[in-house]
Amino acid sequence: MRMSDFLVRELGRRQVVLFFLLATMLYILPLILADFPYIDDNWRSLAAGDAWAGQGRLFMDWLYKALTFTGAAPNIFPLPLLTATLAMALALTRLTFHYFPEPTLTSCLVPLPLWYNPFLLQNLSYQYDGPGMALSLVAVIYAITFGGSTRIQRWLVPSVLLALAIGLYQISLNVFLGLCGVELLRHVHRGAPWSELRRLAGWKLAxxxxxxxxxxxxxxxxxxxxxxxxxxxxxxxLLQIGTRIAWVAEKVALLFHGGYSTVFVVLMACALIGGAGFVRQIRLRNEPPAKRWLLGGICLLMVPLIVLLLPGMTLLFRDFNEGARTLMGFGVLLLLLFYLAYLGLVPLHRRLPLILAVPLLATLSLSFAYGRVLTMEKTLANSALHSLSHDIASHRELREAKRIYMSVTYSDRWLAGATGTFKQLPVLRYLLNIDYFMLAENLPSAGITNVVAERERRNATRVGYQGFPALVDSLYYRIYLIGDYGFIVMKEPPHGRLLQW
Known part of the structure; x- marks a missing residue:
């Protein structure tokens, strides 16, 4: 069989599963190789702690109790991530057959952006939280694609799956709403009558x-x-919501830099071709013009609504979370663009949708670049841990101090080794989201147990402003000793010279 024939022939379910298993595993490979405990992972690993129930994520507690066969959450990374990735491969297979009953290799590219979402990299960086966030996506996909044999099944099972998804990570509600919009567009494209569209909307609302x-x-x-x-x-x-939307737009714009801008423009152009075909399908409907105009307006409205679901529900809460991990809805927006592009390119040539592999490869490249940045951050963290633990262990007064307080100085200059990468791919700094030198939770791994957690850092910060003589004066910090208490005060990272090699 010629390679060109393989690209367009129908694939069986086993072949589709293998494709998604390879694609999803490739995306998380850099994170597994980096093996970097990301922010909250440090204290969770130290205490085998869960504490997700208080965040409205009760099912995360249950997940780790089931995976670890304990009543807490000892660190078993990367087993949870591998399990979640396998589940995602099966879910994407189900979604592919839902969209394309006779899928080809090019058809499989359409739902893949749900996983190849650049902002999802921050979600997956968490060795504890990441697998649960991924499984919430899996639950949403199964909720969208479930088609039971009875009314009670079609009503109840997706609802339970949606509740499970929200209980794992509330932001997955944005993904569910976005996929409902894509589902409506899909039914309109295949010429579903108004009665079927109303029934679909009613089912999803229920x-x-x-x-x-x-x-x-x-x-x-x-x-x-x-x-x-x-x-x-x-x-x-309304002013606060507008400010937040502008802030999210600014962060999303970081992705479109250099060649990524060109890739996105080409993807948009292909999606517009599909949109034109969409308009033609609506015009061919055997309905009064008023109904066609109304349906066209509803379909057009779906696009800004899906864009709005990038921040989605986070816009409504007092404490706005600006992290990239809240932008799971960006995967739905990419899926919509891929779906429209596929509809526009297939009539032109059956192998033309292979163009969609280019933005996926760009995202995969971003994943590997992010993995290297995590490795650099791990090197810096290990160096900082060695330096601090050595200074504390080599001074008897600090070793025997009742308590050592640590301040945290936030800066975007700590990771000097990634300066060139950040310049070429500015979105990576947003994804990394680490602007501190050291967390107190890291020190127990080196045997230092008298340094208190970040919540009491103000004590050290005050000492740093009062001009006491330092017991240790290092490049990145000073350590003070006052009575039986020590204080670690971080310095502002040096600006340094422009790195040229």
Whole structure:
């Protein structure tokens, strides 16, 4: 068989599973090779702690109790991530057959952006939280694609799956809503009558309401009150929402730099071709012009709504989380563009949709670049740990101090070794989101147990401003000793010279 024939022939379910298994594993390979404990992983690994229930993510607690056969969460990375990736490969296979009953290799490229979402890299960086976030995506995909044999199954099972997804990670609700929009567009494209479209909208709305209701009586009661406070109506909420949308747009724009801008422009052009075909399909419907215009307006409205779901529900809460891990909806936007591009390119030539492999390869390249940045950050963290532990262990006064307080100085200049990479791929700095030199939770791994956690860092910060003589004066920090208490005060990272090699 010629290679060109293989690219366009129908694939069986086993072949599609193998394709997605290879593709999904490739995407997480850099994270596994880096093996870097990311932010919260440090204290969770130290205490084998869970504490997800208070964040409204009760099912994360259950997940780790099931995976570790304990009542807590000892670190078993990368087993949870590998398990979640296998589940994602099966879910993407299901979604592919849902969209394309007779899939080809090019068809398999369409749903892959849900996993090859550049901002999802920050989610997957968490050795503890990442697998749960991935499984929430899996649950959403199964909720969208489930088609039971009875009405009660079609109503109840997707709702339970949606509640499970929200209980693993609430942001997955944005993905569910976005995929519902894609589902509506898919039915319009295949010429579904108005009665079927109304029935589809009704089913999805019922599943949404019931899913949130199930979550409300299971996981939500355990949530800390501070995490559920909404925007205050007395503080101009529309202005706050507008500011947040602008902030998210600024961060998303970091992705489109250099060749990535060209790739996205080409993808948009291909999607516009598919959009033109979409308009033609609506015009060919045997309906009054008013109904066709209404349907066209609804379909057109889906695009800005899916764009709005990038931050989605986070816009409504008082404490706005600006991290890249909240932008899971970007994967749905990419899937929509891929779907429209596929519809536009297939009529032109059946092998033309292979163009969609280019943005996927660009994202895969970004994943490997991010993996190298994590490795650099790991090298810096190990160096910092060695330096601090040596200075503390070599001074008897510090070893015997009742408590050592550590300050945290935030800066974007700590990781000097990645300066060139950040310049070429500015989105990587946003994805990394580490702007500190050291966390107190790292020191127990070197046998230093009298350094307190970050929440008490203000004690050290005050000492740093009062001009006491330093017991240790290093490149990145000073250590003070006052009575039986030590204080680690971080310095501002040196600006240094422009790195030229």
């Amino acid at each position: 599943q949404l309401v019931l899913g949130i209701s199930i979550y409300a009586v299971t996981a939500y009661p355990f949530t800390n009150a501070t995490r559920t406070e909404l925007l205050s109506y007395s503080a101009d909420p």
